[in-house]
Amino acid sequence: MDHFQLFIDGTWCEGGATMETLNPATGTAWATFACAVPDDVDRAVKAAARALDDPTWRDMTQTARGKLIAKLADLVERDAVKLGRLETTDSGKLLAETSTQTAYVADYYRYFAGLADKIEGAVLPIDKPDMHVFTTREPIGVVAAIVPWNAQMFLTATKLGPALAAGCAIVIKASEIAPAPMLAFAKLIEEAGFPPGVVSIITGDAEGCAIPLTRHPRVDRIAFTGGPETARNVVRNSAENFAVTSLELGGKSPILVFEDADLGSAANGLIAGNFGASGQSCVAGSRGLVHRSIFEYLAALIQDRSAGIVVGDPLQAATHVGPLCTRNQVDKITDTLSKAQKQGAKIRFGGAAVDSPGNYMTPTLVECAGPGTETLKVEMFGPVMSLLPFDTEEDAIALANASDFGLGSGIFTQDVARAHRVSKRLKAGICWVNTYRAISPIAPFGGFNQSGYGREAGMESILDYTRTKTTWINTSSEPMANPFVMR
Template sequence: MQRFQHYIDGAFEDGSATFESLDPANGKPWALIPRGQADDVDRAVKAAGRALWSPEWRDMTATMRGKLLYRLADLVAENAQHLAELETRDTGKIIRETSAQIAYVAEYYRYYAGLADKIEGAHLPIDKPDMEVWLRREPVGVVAAVVPWNSQLFLSAVKIGPALAAGCTLVVKASEDGPAPMLALAKLIDEAGFPAGVVNILTGFGDECGAHLSSHPGVDHIAFTGGPQTARHIIRNSAENLASTSLELGGKSPFIVFEDADLESAANAQVAGIFAATGQSCVAGSRLLVHASVKDRFLTLLKGKAARIVIGDPQDKATEVGPLCTTRQREHIDQLVGDSIAAGAELVCGGKVPEGEGYYYPPTILDCSDVLAPSWENEFFGPVLSVRSFETEEQAVELANGTPYGLAAGVFTTNLTRAHRMIRRIRAGVVWVNTYRAVSPIAPFGGFGLSGQGREGGLEAALDYTKVKTVWLRTSDDPIPDPFVMR
């Protein structure tokens, strides 16, 4: 089996314990992964703290930080295929997606490389004639970045890139599920030339590693992607160090199809939104709201497309849907589908665990009609679509917003004024109109409600990793006036 190591303070370490990582395509162990413990976390956080104030990093110009990020971007691009093969092997994501996505990850590092020396302060037109006052944006400090297994190189880039551009240092915790590509990324960070301790990468389980990281007194900011339940633990843990947080927590995103939509285009987008990545995407369009007048026609289109999806070996470029990442995820999905059918949902297609090895689950559509099925309310994180119809725009908005989540939404209509009304009224951090699942390093990404706080991508993300310092400079040579009166 392949063996991977932690990256702490510029050195690669085995760690005191290991665990086996399983290949989701066959359920067999293929790699030995270091199992981070409290002492590993402590060393990594202390290394990041030392690096934050070391002259080598502290005095480095923002332009030079950008050049290091450019170098990292080039290395990610050069090694994209190797990283993609690792991610596919360790998570089951299909190779055609990991290859394209990781190649694009390099653009995120390039974006933040260019932004590094453009994070500006401000001069204030202060109301005191003998004072000059300006604002400096300084790094928030040591960042704990906690990333999940799905799209982990992307989800780490939207944390590592802006944090380094702002001058922070990081301890990145990869998920215990499928962490190999993150540990491989450490070699590229080392090769790029970042000073020791600026970026540290380790992996481990939540109670043994994650809880110690999020509560460590040396952590100043926690950037987390995952589920609301884990986020609640992180927020409780952050009470120990009063760290600030940015949280991207997934969703139950509505996909709204009006009667005037291009149904063929909308159906393709719905397939991308729920069956791509085997539905294991935080923005999965898992709640289809379709106008009653076109519901039957649209479901027929979707059912036909679902039947033609190629399910198979994720390393095969012809495969369109691979296995789920873990067997426990498949069990969870199968239970929710069964509970939904028992509650009255109609199974349109899929819904049955296939025979054979690997953690596969077929593209599944559930017509929930007017029943309150578990599939309509709960995030599956799998290839399961729940469907309801609507008659009016008002009803579509009510159904779309009828969830504590608010990450993303899709609206399909050729009516421009209706599109603008929907954009204003839908409670979501990202709204796609006549498209779905599009991202860019230039565009901020994040949600409302249980979908989290803060933003990733764009300038807003870089500002999340800074704090404002206000500087007062007295310009008068006269003696300071009455010391008992506040200036």
């Protein structure tokens, strides 16, 4: 089997343990990888701290850092198909998506490369005429980035790009579920020529890797993507080092379809938001709220268009829905569907695991009995769409906001005034109108409530990897006045 090593302080190494990784399409082990233990984590963090003090990285101009990040972008684009194939083999996501998304990730690195020398301070119009006072932004320090197995190249870029552009050093913890593409990506870090310790990439379980990383005393910033329960532990761990923390935690995103919508577009939006990426997306639009007057027509249209969905080998171009990454996801979905049916929900199509090797689940449409239906509350991370009717705009907004999450949201309407009015009232960090699941390095990404806090991507995100320093310069030729009185 293939074997992947850890990348720490510019060198390839084994960890304190070894684990296997499974191919979700077959359910069999296909590779092994080194697994970090606390000593490995300590080594990576201390290497990052040394890199921050090393003149090679510390004194590198921001423009030079930008060029280095741009070189990394070129390498990512060059190896997009190779990395995509690794990700597909390890996670089950479609090759068409993993290779395309990885190629697009190169633009994220180019975006942050361009921002590297745009980090500016300011001269303050201070109220003391003998003082020249200005601010500068300095690297926040050592960053611990924790990324999940889904969309890992994208979610890494939104953390690594701004961290490097700001001049930080970073330790990336890949998920122990499907870590192969991230450990292979480390080869591009090495090839690009980043100084040793600036970027380390490790993986491992919670006890051996994630916990010692997030509570390490030398970590200054934590950027986490994952689930709410794990996030609570991350926040508790950060109490040990007072690290600045950002959280992106997924959700149960609503898609609102009004009676004046283009129903063909709305059907495609709902299919994209639920069956795209096999439903394994943090912004999956898994709560479809549809005006009662068009509910039956739209449900039938979705059913008709879904009939041609091909479930199968994620490496094949004809496949639309591949396997889920883990068997636990399949079990969770079938259990949640069973509970929903007991509540009166109707399964219009799908609803069962595929009887074949691998973690396959049929695309499923649930007609919900009411807002308390289990499928409207549980983030299943699979190809399950739940539809619920509404009668008025106020009802739709109330149903959309009746969630502990608040990451994505969607609106389908041809009424521009309504689009503005409703989007303003939705409690979500992202709102797509007449489209769904679109991303860009220019657009901030993040949520409200239990979907976390902080934003990734966009111009302002780079500032989250800096600290502001205020410098006072006394321009007077006179000696200091009374030392016992504050100026």
